[in-house]
Amino acid sequence: MKEYAHREIETKWQAYWEENALHQTDEDQTKPSYYVLEQFPYPSGDGLHMGHVRVYSIGDVIARFRKMNGYRVLHPMGADAFGLPAENAAIQRGINPREWTLQNMERIRKEQSLLGGSYDWDRYVGTCLPDYYRFTQWLFLLFYERGLAYRKEASVNWCPSCNTVLANEQVEDGKCWRCGSEVIKKELVQWFLRITDYAERLLEGLDTLPKWPDKIRTMQRNWIGKSKGANVTFSIPSVGEEVSVFTTRPDTLYGVTYMVLAPEHPLVPKLIAGNEKESEINEFIQNMRKSTELERTATDVEKFGYDTGSKAIHPLTGEEIPIWIANYVLFDYGTGAVMGVPAHDERDFVFAQKYDLSIKVVVQPNGETLAEPLTEAFTGDGNLVSSDIFNGLANREAITTIADYLEEQGKGGSVTNYRLRDWLISRQRYWGTPIPMIYCDDCGAVPVPKDQLPVVLPEDVVFDGKSNPLTTSENFVNTTCPTCGGAARRETDTMDTFIDSSWYYIRYTDAKNEEIPFDKAKADDWLPVKEYIGGIEHAVLHLLYSRFFTKVLYDAGMVSAEEPFESLLAQGMVLRDGSKMSKSKGNVVSPLEIIEKYGADTARLFILFAAPPERDLEWSDAGVEGSYRFIKRVWRLVHDNKALFANKETTTTDISAAAKELRRLTHQTIQKVTVEIGERNHFNTAVSSVMELVNGISSYPATEDRTVLREALESVVLLLAPFVPHLSEELWEVMGHTGTVHLAAWPKYDPAALVQDEVEIMVQINGKNREKLVVATKATKEEIETIAIANEKIQSLIIDKKVRKVIVVPKKLVNIVVG
Known part of the structure; x- marks a missing residue:
């Protein structure tokens, strides 16, 4: 038998998926739509961590499951690529943050592919790319036109040494985290968005989101206050x-x-x-x-x-x-x-x-x-x-x-x-979306015309950590007024990166549009997102801002959905030794090391099986080994029975009791897994059910009906396909099927197969378990009582005692009360 070689198998099928554009979004309008989205990552130099593996595995299971159930699925990916970490990296390394960020974006994209994610890469969105932030600027101007963007003086944390504004998180014991200088409060003219105008609607909208966790809705209510x-x-x-x-x-x-x-x-x-x-x-x-x-x-x-x-x-x-x-x-x-x-x-x-x-x-x-x-x-x-x-x-x-x-x-x-305050979006730094405003001594604040977007970040800037780099580019700062043509100055503040992530989910619906942010018909076709997956750390700000954006765009007639995310799955953290994985604690496990040693399918299976998705997951090396052994066990079962798959006969009802029991277990598992994935997002119990079926297959007598065994094995491969996509592809091919398993129809359970002819019941004497019996499921209480008392072992235990009462619970137990 050929050994399970995860590197060879995973490389083979990832190449097949790419060559055949398997993950490209299906545009067949006769199929129901399903939009599944994981929160896109920040492209840091550290690459993916196990928290990423968890969220991406969850999303991929849902996407693959829906596709096998006849949906046309939108499952995109991108990068939340602006922000201060990249600017700090540029200062430390002496490079432009664009270079550092683009390298990391490409690295993470490759790592996501190694995990076997079914992403439509044609719709990739990088928020730092001009073709995206052009329309972030376009939307800012929409807010400005609607009276929702304004400037006012505000108090900020100011480092006089670095000459920059600091977020609260960058002030440590009253000092600048970067240089240690005493931080002061300074009044600066800043840009704001009027989110307070939507406070009541943001509150009321929470009542329309029953598929959101109560905890997150409560956190938003408290934040709005x-x-x-x-x-x-x-x-x-x-x-x-x-x-x-x-x-x-x-x-x-x-x-x-x-x-x-x-x-x-x-x-x-x-x-x-x-x-x-x-x-x-x-x-x-x-x-x-x-x-x-x-x-x-x-x-x-x-x-x-x-x-x-x-x-x-x-x-x-x-x-x-x-x-x-x-x-x-x-x-x-x-x-x-x-x-x-x-x-x-x-x-x-x-x-x-x-x-x-x-x-x-x-x-x-x-x-x-x-x-x-x-x-x-x-x-x-x-x-x-x-x-x-x-x-x-x-x-x-x-x-x-x-x-x-x-x-x-x-x-x-x-x-x-x-309690909610207007959203301060000004940031005095380079690596963000430039605010498309111009200041003229004669005309005042003037918006950049939309046909002149994007306002592109300049290259001739100085990254010395002493000031906002944008102010060092004279070519950028000095411009002409769009209204009067006179000398004018550009706004040198960039936007809060939460702006970028407040509308990316809509851009995915029409990611190649070069004229407007998105076409309304395309957005309406997919929105709202059916399942949104991400960490609870975004429970308030990102989710609240996204809801705000969607409502503004609804009012502007650009979308028909008032809420962006119909269902929200907030996955728990990945822990090791009781603590969140972090380099400082020395408890990090590299996804790439796990993929190299055991394969992506093992990493995915473990992280999905080890805990319910909403709970924290404790890392276990033994658990990874166990998942790897299970995969190899399925591999062996299919290869050991390879000859079965040449026989295409269907299962008959005239089969033995053992065959009936395996068939019942097969269809019971299909029913269970379908509900656990499709209705409850309980991936761990879905995997557990398949493991029970594999146990049933392993103990199935070699002399019994082979068509029942073939059906069970094919069901295992189909049910595991969303979880371990590479293994399932390979075994589907071993079984003689042509085409990809991920376009095969999801198995349907046969209600008739779930009916049991016999059932095992417990016999108790005075409440203590004494014997197990197998009786007909249709047996009456009287018949069950007679069988239980006539049992040889039970007779030996009550021979000298008086039977005072017999309690029969059909299909469960008999309790004989003796004195």
Whole structure:
């Protein structure tokens, strides 16, 4: 028998697939469409890791399964190729990031092919390629035309040494991760997208996505952060200003004893002027500007603040209340100001106790009186007290009543607020999509005409890590105004890379279009994506931004789908020794090493069999060996029975009990695997079912019906085809079939074959298992009872005892109760 040679087999069939364009998208409109998509990779220098192998194997199983079930399948791939890592690599290596990225893109594409992925490479998308980012710029201009893209001044993390903006993640202990310089907050004019205009629709849309994991939908709801409450206006006579505060608890308004502003609030310099601690407070403010959001707002972070010395006027009582600044209030959230109600808010209570601020109870629990001084905030429901005309009202009722009263008095009113903020898309770096705007002294901000796109990244830039490289290219910066023809300057900010990944799934539907981003008819033919597979780390930003883009394009009449992804499969991580694989921990397993030693089919089978897809997977060398042994076992079974496949006779119903049992197991497995892949995405249990069938084949007597065995073996190869595509191709050929197994019809189970003539049942005595019997499936309870009691072993165990009761559960057990 020929030995299983994975390198030879996998090379052979990958070449066959490429030569015959097997994975090219089927355009036959008579077939139902199915769009399966894995999140495309970032082309780093490290190549693929086991997390990639997992996500790509899952997607490939679904794509191959649907194709065998008669669907025309769109299964594309590409590269999320812009971003800061490539620019950093360019600085470190002294090369242009384009060169570094394109090399990595080609490397990863080859590695994906080695895995046996069924991708339509003709639709390949690389976000750093001008034919793609031309239309990213086109879409930016669409947002601009619709009033959804705008510029404003915003506070950013700024490294004065590197002369660049840093993301929060690049600030370590208040210092630049690259050079170690102290980071400051700087006001810069930045580009934003008005995602807040879509906050309510993004929330409502989550209710239309039942095939998304509840956890991810909850994470998005929390990120959007809808809350209903009231705006309350406080006046500050000393500076002639007013401050609006949002609160979800206007019922506690009479319990306000102080106000807190964010240290960055523009009124703060006026409020602290002349304060005896002014220099100390300014130092505190500077420290807060360096701190990350998490460092200031985490629940376990100590609340710290300063009294500005200024007073605000309570809008309903006219009382003066002190104005503080504190670390836990952020200027970017809400209005950058909160009202302190320590009696009824846990955070405010802790702050008030620390600084000996007044605590005033305005909600008493029904039928009780809170003991004062309070030992903790009371946040439950009750009736209002010390609240003027609202005394005695239930606090829940008072929420609306007081909000309405504020509106009547011109001091605020009901409002719905969102935690979501507009999307800051400006990045002061080279390796990203240039923002297609031009600035003219006479005409102002002018969009680049669409027929002049793409605005291409220049080559004559300096990568010294000291500034935005785009600003170093005079040929790029200096241009002419499209409106007046005068001298003008290009925008040197590039776009956040989340922009690139917010529409790539639509470009795949019409990847070669040179006139527009995509044709609506082609997009509508495929969208929404039927199955989207990727990591939970993208649960909020990427998925939220993609949903936002789709809704904007829907409003623009460019697509008919309001949601991009119908079903979402968020696969778990691959762990080793209980930790996520990483070079720093020295626990990485290279996919290429596994493919070289065992083959791609073994890597795929192990990673699909070892755990349900949504759970973390613990790497196991023994598990890989086990998957390899199983593949070789299937190989031997087919080759040992090679002579069978010349016989094309069909199975008859007039067969022995052993043959009937193998046929039942075959069709039971077909039914199980079809459901597990097609309805549940339970790939591990699908593989397990095939393994049970292989066990049944192995124990099938050599003297029994051969046509039943042939049917079972062919079913094994067909059922394994999505999982181990190379092995299945080779064995399909061994069986004498022409053409590829991946275009063969998925097997259908025969309901009649599932009917059992006999069933094994357990016989118990006083609840303890004592014997197994085989009885006819149609046997009555009385017949089963008679057979059980007449059994020789059972007779020997109850001969001296009185049978008090016999409980019969058909097809399962008999319990004989004796005394």
